[in-house]
Amino acid sequence: MLPNDYDNANDDAGPARPAFERRGALKWMGGGLIAALAASAGAARASEHDGHDHDAKAHRIYGSWHVQVAFLAGPNQGKTEHTLLCFAPGGIVVESDGTGPTAHFGHWTRKEEGSFVYHLVEFNYDSASQKLAQVVVPHIEFTVDADNDRIVSVATLTTIYQYDVSTGALIDTLAIPNVSLVTGDRITQHWKPATQL
Numbered sequence: 001m002l003p004n005d006y007d008n009a010n011d012d013a014g015p016a017r018p019a020f021e022r023r024g025a026l027k028w029m030g031g032g033l034i035a036a037l038a039a040s041a042g043a044a045r046a047s048e049h050d051g052h053d054h055d056a057k058a059h060r061i062y063g064s065w066h067v068q069v070a071f072l073a074g075p076n077q078g079k080t081e082h083t084l085l086c087f088a089p090g091g092i093v094v095e096s097d098g099t100g101p102t103a104h105f106g107h108w109t110r111k112e113e114g115s116f117v118y119h120l121v122e123f124n125y126d127s128a129s130q131k132l133a134q135v136v137v138p139h140i141e142f143t144v145d146a147d148n149d150r151i152v153s154v155a156t157l158t159t160i161y162q163y164d165v166s167t168g169a170l171i172d173t174l175a176i177p178n179v180s181l182v183t184g185d186r187i188t189q190h191w192k193p194a195t196q197l
Helices: 056-061
Strands: 063-071 080-088 092-096 103-110 116-125 132-144 150-163 170-177 180-186
Touching: 056 103, 092 116
Parallel strands: none
Antiparallel strands: 063 080, 063 180, 080 092, 092 103, 103 116, 116 132, 132 150, 150 170, 150 180
């Protein structure tokens, strides 16, 4: 789990182990750690325990963001991924995959002290068999600046579930804390790409 438990966090990733402690058992497919693109959220439910729509401060993250994921460890160490992320009412978060054509979906919530947390579900398929090989679940805790136009991660935890493509059986689970630094800028009508990536 992240340093502080957050609302609706019922999943138990187990004790974090050193990253890539078992390289033979787990092939980590990097890419798509976050990012996003979503259509209109529509009429999302305003539930006290789902997305904190009742909280006037929750709207601070609504909208689309250009996100950069700087990998601090693992096979992608030193690389930066550019993605798009969208937060909508009802705890909805959607990301684009920076390395593929798919989108990923998840849930966000606001913590009592003011920071936010989101987690996503990403599917990676074996290129040869086209069968599901991994389910990657990143959890990102982040803060929003006073102008509500920049986000910065406080802590990250990525849990990877590895499957045997021939049998479909779960064969390994690995929790990797703080493998990346996530930053993002709000996309508005005046947004332009940076002159230097």
